[in-house]
Amino acid sequence: xxxxxxxxxxxxxxxxxxxxxxxxxxxxxxxxxxxxxxxxxxxxxxxxxxxxxxxxxxxxxxxxxxxxxxxxxxxxxxxxxxxxxxxxxxxxxxxxxxxxxxxxxxxxxxxxxxxxxxxxxxxxxxxxxxxxxxxxxxxxxxxxxxxxxxxxxxxxxxxxxxxxxxxxxxxxxxxxxxxxxxxxxxxxxxxxxxxxxxxxxxxxxxxxxxxxxxxxxxxxxxxxxxxxxxxxxxxxxxxxxxxxxxxxxxxxxxxxxxxxxxxxxxxxxxxxxxxxxxxxxxxxxxxxxxxxxxxxxxxxxxxxxxxxxxxxxxxxxxxxxxxxxxxxxxxxxxxxxxxxxxxxxxxxxxxxxxxxxxxxxxx
Numbered sequence: 625x626x627x628x629x630x631x632x633x634x635x636x637x638x639x640x641x642x643x644x645x646x647x648x649x650x651x652x653x654x655x656x657x658x659x660x661x662x663x664x665x666x667x668x669x670x671x672x673x674x675x676x677x678x679x680x681x682x683x684x685x686x687x688x689x690x691x692x693x694x695x696x697x698x699x700x701x702x703x704x705x706x707x708x709x710x711x712x713x714x715x716x717x718x719x720x721x722x723x724x725x726x727x728x729x730x731x732x733x734x735x736x737x738x739x740x741x742x743x744x745x746x747x748x749x750x751x752x753x754x755x756x757x758x759x760x761x762x763x764x765x766x767x768x769x770x771x772x773x774x775x776x777x778x779x780x781x782x783x784x785x786x787x788x789x790x791x792x793x794x795x796x797x798x799x800x801x802x803x804x805x806x807x808x809x810x811x812x813x814x815x816x817x818x819x820x821x822x823x824x825x826x827x828x829x830x831x832x833x834x835x836x837x838x839x840x841x842x843x844x845x846x847x848x849x850x851x852x853x854x855x856x857x858x859x860x861x862x863x864x865x866x867x868x869x870x871x872x873x874x875x876x877x878x879x880x881x882x883x884x885x886x887x888x889x890x891x892x893x894x895x896x897x898x899x900x901x902x903x904x905x906x907x908x909x910x911x912x913x914x915x916x917x918x919x920x921x922x923x924x925x926x927x928x929x930x931x932x933x934x935x936x937x938x939x940x941x942x943x944x945x946x947x948x949x950x951x952x953x954x955x956x957x958x959x960x961x962x963x964x965x966x967x968x969x970x971x972x973x974x975x976x977x978x979x980x981x982x983x984x985x986x987x
Contacts, residue, residue: 682987683781684966685740689729692967692974700742703778703785705755710786712749712767716802717779719966719973719982720745720834721917722930726776727970735776743966744779744984746770746809748792748801752783766792768801769941770809780966782986790941793948796955803981804955807838808944810916812937814839815846817914817929818890822847827880827888829903830895831867832858834955834981835916839892840867841953842940851883853895858979861956872899877906893918893926895976900924956980963987 680699688694705711723743725731748768751761761767769789771778778784788809792801820826826843830836831852840850844866852862853872862869870879876899880888891907893900896917901924904910910925921928947953958978961969963986973982 681782682963683742684744684963684984685742686727687740689727689732689737691728692724692970694727695743695967695970697964697966700740700781703781703783705753705758705785707756708758708787709755709772710751710758710761710767710769710789711753711755711783712747712769712786713752714747714749714779714782714784714802714986715798716749716960716983716985717744717747717784718803718806718834719743719969719984720806721973722806723777724970724974737776741777742779742781743777743970744771744781744784745777746803746805746807747779747784747786748796748798748804749784749986761789761791766798766801768792768796768805768945770805770938773936780963780984780986788936788938788941790945793945795948795951799957799960799983799985800955802985803834803957803983804838804944805941807834807955807981808842808940809937810835811839811842812940812943813929814892814914814916814937815843816937817927818892818912820846820848820890824889825849825851825884825886827884827891827903827906828852828867829872829891829893829899830854830897830917831862831869832979833894833976834958834978836892836894837865837956837980839894840865841947842944845947845952849884851880851888861979872897876902880906890914892916897976900926958982960985 681702683700684695684697686694751763751765751767767789769786772787820843826848828836828840831840832854840852843850850867851870852867853870854862859869868883888906891903891913893903893915900918903913904924907913913926915921915926915928944953958980960983963984966984969982969984
């Protein structure tokens with residue numbers, strides 16, 4: 625077995641340096657001198673062997689709160705799957721408002737980050753490591769899912785650990801699946817919180833975005849009628865999803881009334897544009913309104929729901945995959961960025977004008 629080239633001192637470069645002990649008259653000595661006098665042991669501190677579980681991988685990270693400019697692509701420690709988890713070789717990850725809320729420091733009173741931080745809540749890729757206790761998933765399976773909620777990120781990297789996942793639908797590309805899991809979890813959590821059931825009418829404020837389009841489709845799969853607000857340029861897009869479009873802004877209640885003769889049963893605010901008073905008036909009860917984007921919700925008696933608070937909607941992942949395989953669920957992708965341009969992806973998401981999901985691909 626070849627150990628590598630030898631250094632000038634005659635020792636393999638891969639080995640720890642040796643310490644030569646003094647010699648007597650032709651006799652080797654250790655802790656005794658040449659004349660038999662006892663001398664103290666000479667302590668040897670070899671260089672530690674490398675930890676093979678701390679290899680470096682490419683990842684997007686930031687070391688402080690700030691704008692998109694704090695993001696950079698650099699080397700990070702390779703993660704590993706713990707019990708009940710899988711690790712994937714990431715093909716794509718979605719960008720959500722939560723990513724840039726966290727990066728900017730807007731949520732630091734609610735969720736403190738440990739720097740350097742890798743963004744990204746959801747991802748799709750190929751399983752290459754399976755944690756203890758995992759069944760039904762094997763190395764080589766294509767999956768999509770969510771990182772552990774306690775980490776608040778970690779998907780924008782060559783490898784990511786998933787805590788909740790489902791097999792990737794055959795009809796979805798990795799780019800499509802990479803932006804799906806976070807919105808599926810959000811939509812499932814919202815619909816459960818609202819008690820959404822067949823026969824109800826749901827109004828979604830901000831229906832053309834990633835969370836809005838997913839909630840609309842899952843609501844229709846439950847048998848709800850869905851009305852969605854959007855700019856006029858997105859009305860045809862919503863109509864194609866089976867959503868009745870309506871223009872957002874002042875006078876919304878008057879425009880919604882003829883679209884819902886029996887009234888609106890439940891409302892989701894996915895936009896966070898300060899419209900909660902109008903939405904409460906339309907629902908006629910603040911307890912029938914949920915927001916995922918307005919942090920002043922409590923002032924209006926409205927529930928703010930977000931990942932990590934309340935019961936997560938992980939159960940929706942396998943259901944969403946089944947709907948996708950039946951052709952009943954799609955993930956509109958607004959734009960795809962390479963990992964090196966993740967700062968631009970965050971900027972695009974922050975405009976609030978994306979039609980569908982913003983996705984980052986990982987080389």
